[in-house]
Amino acid sequence: MCHCLECQRRTGAVVSNQARFRREQLTIEGKSAEWPRTAESGNALTFRFCPTCGSTVYWEGEGFPGYVAVAIGNLADPNFPAPTIAVWEESRHPWVCLPADTPPKRVAKQG
Ligand SMILES: [Zn+2]
Numbered sequence: 001m002c003h004c005l006e007c008q009r010r011t012g013a014v015v016s017n018q019a020r021f022r023r024e025q026l027t028i029e030g031k032s033a034e035w036p037r038t039a040e041s042g043n044a045l046t047f048r049f050c051p052t053c054g055s056t057v058y059w060e061g062e063g064f065p066g067y068v069a070v071a072i073g074n075l076a077d078p079n080f081p082a083p084t085i086a087v088w089e090e091s092r093h094p095w096v097c098l099p100a101d102t103p104p105k106r107v108a109k110q111g
Pocket of ligand 1: 002003004005006007008016088
């Protein structure tokens with residue numbers, strides 16, 4: 001769960017949720033639009049969007065080599081496990097929080 005302002009702008013939502021998979025676990029097909037940007041950490045990120053509706057589908061970054069972040073909402077699965085890590089809490093909307101039983105594994109910043 002990322003609360004950074006850039007993710008809020010990118011998604012149009014107050015929080016971005018992602019699941020990371022090893023690159024070899026995924027098969028990526030179809031067209032996508034790209035948006036590369038540099039995170040505050042200095043790491044490069046490349047977001048890939050559906051060219052029709054503009055929804056973020058997945059992204060890769062220097063900060064997590066070998067992994068692909070997939071936007072959980074794209075899976076349209078209400079039973080997908082809840083997030084276990086929250087980052088950029090300093091820009092979190094106060095009413096957005098992890099489930100109460102989430103282990104305390106929060107990271108101040110990431111990118
Ligand atoms: Zn973010």
